[in-house]
Amino acid sequence: MGRGRQKAKYTKVARELKYNVPExxxxxxxxxxxxxxxxxxxxxxxxxxxxxxDEEGDEDAEDYDQRRLA
Structure with a gap:
């Protein structure tokens, strides 16, 4: 009995969301x-x-480029 009521509530909510568009x-x-x-x-x-x-970021970028090229 509980599952039928729950499914009906979900169906009702889904229908309201689908067809009722708020302003x-x-x-x-x-x-x-x-x-x-x-x-x-x-x-x-x-x-x-x-x-x-900024200085650390430049070194990290250079290290990354060198590793990528190797």
């Missing part, structure tokens, strides 16, 4: 995406900036 405010969505993208990128870069050492 979308595209202007608000665009504002959210534009605003969060720039802020997110700056946060990510500043978070990892302390760990980056």
């Amino acid at each position: 979308t405010n595209y202007e608000q969505l665009q504002r959210e995406l534009q605003g969060s993208r720039a802020e997110h990128q700056e946060d990510e870069l500043s978070k990892w900036a302390d760990y980056i050492d």
Whole structure:
């Protein structure tokens, strides 16, 4: 008895998701995406900036190139 009820609930939810399309405010969505993208990128870069050492990165790249050519 329990399996039939569970399956019926899943079928009902799937049907609602398939046929009922919610109203979308595209202007608000665009504002959210534009605003969060720039802020997110700056946060990510500043978070990892302390760990980056440009001189070490160049040596690692040269070592990688030499190993790749060999």
